[in-house]
Amino acid sequence: MNQGIYDKDLLLARVDFDRNKKPRLKLIEPETDRIYNFTPTFGEDITLEIATAQRFCIGWHDLTTGEEFACPERSEVEKKYEQCPRCQKRTGFNPAFYNAAEGDISAQQIERNQQPHFVYLAYFAENTIKVGISFAGRDIARLLEQGARAALILDEFPSANVARNYEAKISAMPSFCENVKSNAKIKLLEIKFDEVKAGQLLNEARDLIESNLNIRFTQNEVMFLDKFYSNQTIPHGEIIDTTKLESANKITFSGKLLAQVGYILIAQQQDENLVIPARKFTGYKLKISNKITEVELPERQASLFDF
Secondary structure, three states, X not given: OOOOOOOOOEEEEEEEEOOOOOEEEEEEEOOOOEEEEEOXXXXXXXXXXXXXXXXXXXXXXXXXXXXXXXXXXXXXXXXXXXXXXXXXXXXXXXXXXXXXXXXXXXXXXXXXXXXXXXXXXXXXXXXXXXXXXXXXXHOOHHHHHHOXXXXXXXXXEOOHHXXXXXXXXXXXXXXXXXXXXXXXXXXXXXXXXXXXXXXXHHHHHHHHHHHHHOOOOOOOOOEEOHHHHOOOOOOOOOEEEHHHHOEOOEEEEEEEEEEEEOOEXXXXXOOEEEEEEHHXXXXXXXXXXXXXXXXXXXXXXXXXXXX
């Protein structure tokens, strides 16, 4: 499946999960606009070498068919963007549609918003439960892409607007947030995941929301998602964020691949666990290798009690 990808100059277009709930990186060959799907193989060696000097448009996505296309103009973009204006218009999707000015919502977005969406709670750690909405046709892909360790779908609603109404009410409650930044997700991975505690807190959260909103949701079961991220127990404890080791406009992430938690890849090298929030580098050129490149890691501070 990954043949023809190694050691090529490619563009990282997307970090997500496929219809079979398998993690993948979507890659574009700049010279031909050919699109590859790279499926990470846990337990095998991997190296990502990312060139950070320039960022390019990741192309566009057809909301109706699900097809992906390279940017026809192969545009370079400012580092704060991942799409050029043309491809953004071609896609026509704004995840914060409820904040868009009247008339600024595309026909594609309007059509998508009129289809069923569900409201979910995504559990990252004991004090971090996120509320969100997702297009029901994507199943649990949205939850997997965010890297939730456990999740609870509260209910499905006939449109995005109805679902957003409930999301807004829930996010106004002090126990829930609408966003978890990538640096926070990395730090939360250091905490040992407690499945029993996660299930208990998610069920308690549903009870709290039902009480506050005077509503009864469909009694869905808590989902535990680690099985989609790895074929082994996901490591915890101190980890090294390789984005902080950038040198000469290049980031190298390398080691034996252990997991892909959402868009965060975890590998082991030199008895250390390394991570990279790969989605931060969509639009950047990279090379993938199935060999390990030794990374210069920061020295550990010695304990006062070491002899």
